[in-house]
Amino acid sequence: MTFRRRLYLTLEPTEKGGIIERIFEIFLVIIIVLNIIVILSDSVQEYHNRYATLFYRFEIFSVVFFTLEYVARIYSIVEKPGYGDPAKGRIKFAKSFMGIIDLLSFLPFYLAFLPLDLRFLRIFRLLAFFRMFKIARYLHALSIFRRVIHDRREQLVLTVIFILFTLIVISSIMFYVENDAQPDVFTSIPATMWWGVSTITTVGYGDMVPVTTAGKILSGMFAIVGFGLIALPAGILSSGFFEFIYQKKSRKCPHCGKDINDEPDAKR
Numbered sequence: 001m002t003f004r005r006r007l008y009l010t011l012e013p014t015e016k017g018g019i020i021e022r023i024f025e026i027f028l029v030i031i032i033v034l035n036i037i038v039i040l041s042d043s044v045q046e047y048h049n050r051y052a053t054l055f056y057r058f059e060i061f062s063v064v065f066f067t068l069e070y071v072a073r074i075y076s077i078v079e080k081p082g083y084g085d086p087a088k089g090r091i092k093f094a095k096s097f098m099g100i101i102d103l104l105s106f107l108p109f110y111l112a113f114l115p116l117d118l119r120f121l122r123i124f125r126l127l128a129f130f131r132m133f134k135i136a137r138y139l140h141a142l143s144i145f146r147r148v149i150h151d152r153r154e155q156l157v158l159t160v161i162f163i164l165f166t167l168i169v170i171s172s173i174m175f176y177v178e179n180d181a182q183p184d185v186f187t188s189i190p191a192t193m194w195w196g197v198s199t200i201t202t203v204g205y206g207d208m209v210p211v212t213t214a215g216k217i218l219s220g221m222f223a224i225v226g227f228g229l230i231a232l233p234a235g236i237l238s239s240g241f242f243e244f245i246y247q248k249k250s251r252k253c254p255h256c257g258k259d260i261n262d263e264p265d266a267k268r
Contacts, residue, residue: 008076011069028069032134035062059109066106066134073102101134148240159232163200166229170222171196178215200226 010024035058041047042055074090083089093099149156168189175192178185185208186192195208199222210219 004076005079007072008079011073011076012080028134031062031065034058063106063109066102070102070106073099098134105134144241144244148237148244151244152236152240155236156233159236163229163232166225167193167196167200170199170218170225174210174215174218174222177218178210178212181212181215182210196222199223200229202226202230 010021038055038058041051048055074093077083077093078086078089080089080093083092094103171193172189174195175186175189178192179187186195192208197203198205198208199219202223204223210216
């Protein structure tokens with residue numbers, strides 16, 4: 001086994017990974033969790049004043065570690081099926097979701113040394129939060145969630161479009177109903193869409209409230225409709241999870257628990 005192949009198997013989590021892969025996986029998850037704790041703790045002024053030096057040293061260690069990890073992934077990714085081309089395979093990984101997450105986990109630190117405006121530096125500093133998304137690579141539940149979303153993406157997109165369309169319609173109706181009574185509150189349709197969002201989601205912040213009789217009746221109707229609209233994506237995802245789990249279980253023999261696809265009869 002070549003060094004590059006060994007490096008790829010160590011970095012890429014698999015259910016059949018050996019002891020080295022598991023140790024690296026646990027170590028990386030610990031580093032990511034500690035990064036999240038440090039980022040949150042550093043925002044507390046008391047902790048920042050007391051442990052600023054420790055936080056900074058851990059930041060340096062994390063940046064060096066994530067940089068080396070990213071370089072190693074770029075180098076070894078050609079061992080992954082579908083990424084065999086040395087140039088195109090590495091570019092394909094760099095443009096992938098997890099590739100971008102890996103890059104953003106350390107890139108903000110280097111950008112801080114550039115002569116940029118402080119406001120941009122604060123934004124780049126916030127990008128360090130992308131480190132927490134790196135843990136998605138090692139959580140099986142998140143991989144299932146990502147697969148379900150991918151399989152049901154068309155239904156979810158249609159649902160989101162339908163919700164946006166409904167939001168525009170009810171906001172437009174409420175604007176024309178309430179504008180004469182509250183011109184300073186329901187100033188425009190885009191402004192009324194904030195009321196529509198809080199009503200559909202049944203949050204009801206109370207900063208925009210209809211005062212006319214027609215407005216109150218419509219608001220109640222829209223709030224009831226909101227329950228059904230919010231339930232649509234939840235129903236799509238739940239059915240997707242059920243289908244995924246059912247398909248996975250259906251591959252198992254109910255008597256011995258072995259994978260049916262591994263049986264000789266299933267191969268014929």
